[in-house]
Amino acid sequence: MSKYVISFAMMNRLPLYLDYLLNLESKGVQNVSATTIAKDMGLGEVLVRKELSVISGKGKPRVGYKTSSLIKDFDNFLQVDKASKAIIVGAGKLGRALLGYSRFSKFGVDVLAAFDSDIDKIDNKKIFSMNRLKQFIKDNKVKIGIITVPRENAVEVYETLIDAGIKGIWNFAPVILKKKPGVMVKQQNLALSLAHLNIMLRNEI
């Protein structure tokens, strides 16, 4: 992949394009035009044309792009083949649901395993004891840690992960984790998401 200078906003849109295209592919749509993509995704056509040309060159007149080729170009650009490695801490229901979610790999992240301190949850196939967490992270060069432990354990787990070399945190525990240098934290508070939907509904915003 050559290095393009692209905006943060475009970077953020790339997985959205890919997600849309994977959807089209699953419906058996073989060709798609920039116009259709722009319309379906609610984006400006000029913008979409420009961004697609960065990723995949120009489409064919009338036909547009071949869906499968466009997906391949996004895969290349996003380096989906050189997947980043992730682990989950907390093999409760949510942790296990995320561990079984095959779709992450389509976006270049392999979720390798989960870790838990409860021995009843450990199967030594995909779910391991917390004792093995640090070594596993080092051995497998894991860069992303997904936190699905209860609130009261989240901060300790966060610090353990950073000690072990994790650079990106996806945190489902309802605790705000303090920012640390060189570490990116993405909060995912599911209760808040539902609360927002509920408030919008009640107020018909």
Next chain:
Amino acid sequence: MSKYVISFAMMNRLPLYLDYLLNLESKGVQNVSATTIAKDMGLGEVLVRKELSVISGKGKPRVGYKTSSLIKDFDNFLQVDKASKAIIVGAGKLGRALLGYSRFSKFGVDVLAAFDSDIDKIDNKKIFSMNRLKQFIKDNKVKIGIITVPRENAVEVYETLIDAGIKGIWNFAPVILKKKPGVMVKQQNLALSLAHLNIMLRNEI
């Protein structure tokens, strides 16, 4: 609750305040000042003072607010006691994880049950057959539907839910659902969230 004219932005912040306060309470913090809240939440102090005074009146000089009273005032304002009712369609791993998530009720949403077409998943306690979906929604005046079915079933489920009177949709299936009049849709694409974290990490944005 009296009706205040408050901004959309403030409406969106209310659950964030409540979440923060519930966190404090779980740590045993009995009093909190607007200054501390502003600092911890990364908000402007003037804004926080104004918003708290709308919800709970003025804090005491030096002491600030009693955490438990402030939570009660947020609960009242958000009408947590008159909980909205929600159901889940799709009792796979994610659906069952959400069904077991006790925290939703703290924000005024009761997730009553899940529905699935796979009879192996049905327990007739919390997980029911799809045949019973419409009647259940009507009988229980359910307003929110959470979609955790595979992508290929999501659109059909969406339409069934709207037919049955659902007004708010929280959609975890990786499909963009077409907007319909009088229905609010919140997309929750977990693969995209992880993809964004990964992209930010790789590019150190």
